[in-house]
Amino acid sequence: MTNIRKVAELAGVSVATVSRALKSPDIVSPVTREKVLKAVDQAGYKPNLMAVQFRSQRTYNLVVLVPTIANTFFARVISGIQEAAQERGYGVLLCNTLGNEAMETQYASLVSTRQADGVVQLRAFNPFSDNAFPAGAALPMINACEVLDDAPCPTVKLDNRAAAREVTEHLIALGHRRIGMIKGPRRSPLTRDRQLGYQDALSAAGIALDERLLCPGDFTPLAGYQAAETLIALTERPTAIFCESDEMAIGAMSRIKESGLSVPKDISVAGFDDIAFASYTDPPLTTIAQPAEAFGREAVAMLIDVLEGQKVENLVMPYTLLTRASTAPCQL
């Protein structure tokens, strides 16, 4: 393999001069620079980035911890991450953690073993919290999308409470009083905030909370399907269902129609995320649009700022309620 010494020999200069000619062209004479560049070309020289990284102790890689790449919302976030990282010369080591905390911790340790410079965490879990990491060490991390309450790092999030409130208010404005909710995983702050927003809207409208209308889920279509089954079976079934993800909403709609009920005539359905399929469902899905790609881009921008020693501030991203045909006035 051609290395810097070969090039130096070919150009008749020292290795230091070659290095300088490539990295700080302005401090070598034009004549020498020419010679070096010609030698580089002739030898087909490409710097061994492993050596560069080793020397500079920077990998220019970022670890992204994603709960599941199969969720199309995260796919969009990752696209944004990828794009922003590439623009700034960073690579992305993607880690599909499947919600497995041990795996998250393991992947996060890529930073402490110098395989990556920092971490973007898309889930409310601090992979550095166990004792595998030196307590004082500042491990560059950004927590985005699902954010810890006491995040030990900068965060990028949505005002989930306000967004959930807005969806619920939309349903109430359509005359619905029995509104089911298909939630996310139990211990997620995201789920808690969205439920708070749901409750905010209910109490503002003077509607009592009925615990039976709350179903747990895990953001997958299957979970939505099963939760809808439960809700439909209630003696007083809801006339509207708010799902914490579009994927669950799709599953729920499937189950509702299977029962011979109609969306939105019998039951209105609202989702969250605005995934690509949301406008192709039958009927098209009312949902909260999140700027998924922007989440990714902003998280990366912040992480790189941290790595470069700049100060960063927490970010709250905007959302929009998209009213489509899956929600309609209550028929009762």
Next chain:
Amino acid sequence: MTNIRKVAELAGVSVATVSRALKSPDIVSPVTREKVLKAVDQAGYKPNLMAVQFRSQRTYNLVVLVPTIANTFFARVISGIQEAAQERGYGVLLCNTLGNEAMETQYASLVSTRQADGVVQLRAFNPFSDNAFPAGAALPMINACEVLDDAPCPTVKLDNRAAAREVTEHLIALGHRRIGMIKGPRRSPLTRDRQLGYQDALSAAGIALDERLLCPGDFTPLAGYQAAETLIALTERPTAIFCESDEMAIGAMSRIKESGLSVPKDISVAGFDDIAFASYTDPPLTTIAQPAEAFGREAVAMLIDVLEGQKVENLVMPYTLLTRASTAPCQL
């Protein structure tokens, strides 16, 4: 940062002994090994993997070139890749190339600059074909899913022609004679093979090929939506449509219903891939199930075998026709 020398000092041995105690425990005495391990623990020592990699000239990273991560079929393939890579101690550098060839070539060059050991290419394009790479150099690569005809590397693929033929035969068996096809990108071998399979079935049944029934697409729901529009507008519209991806099938179904037509009563729709949503559409989608995760796992297994100097053979993966409610007997 604690390095191997600190540990050596702490344990009262040489750095070589520390290295050996960790990498080949059997060649140091039990007593010394104990001392070293205790020192490692005490110092909180973790080897600097950048140094290890630099020394061994192996990164234990694989580059994965994926056309678009937003397609849920690829999301499944990537899950498989991730899993297999992790099991064998490799990291995955995911590159969302968006079909941009310059970007593919750029990412592939991570291998020549020693940022990664090999490439898994999920698209029919040889990123090493331009002159940016030394001609003779053996750049470890596996081509999976969409495979080049003259791939310069081992491949993992489906018998797309046979699968497409099987779907088409299924439609013909239901009595359909005018069968539309929503295709993939023009120059893709995948699209060509699937069209050949479609034609095989037609000619076996004595049905003439009608070019107007062939619409180009790009695997997105929007493309399916638009292509369906074209097909519906034909004076003699098809009674069945075979889509080269489930995502396009979902878009097509949406457009068909928008026209007041019913699936499958007026038009049967079949897809390809069996993405997670395929069983939650209304009606559930008849499709070809591909072992997406297995594609990823096999590709990684093959790539690592190549990296380890073993011989590998091309692989053809199995498929299954899943008959669901979106296809029904022809009503004409």
Next chain:
DNA sequence: AAAAGCAATGTAACCGGTTACATTAAGGTT
């Protein structure tokens, strides 16, 4: 003309592991 300043380049230490080779000590053989 001697001193000082500066631009251009060379020399070699350094990053943190791995490993070929050298050295030492202990045990076994004749």
Next chain:
DNA sequence: AACCTTAATGTAACCGGTTACATTGCTTTT
């Protein structure tokens, strides 16, 4: 007791860049 073998450990070169410091030669200053 002299010699050989083997296990255990130490020494130092090495991977391929980067960069602090040294050196050279030329120009400017007084």
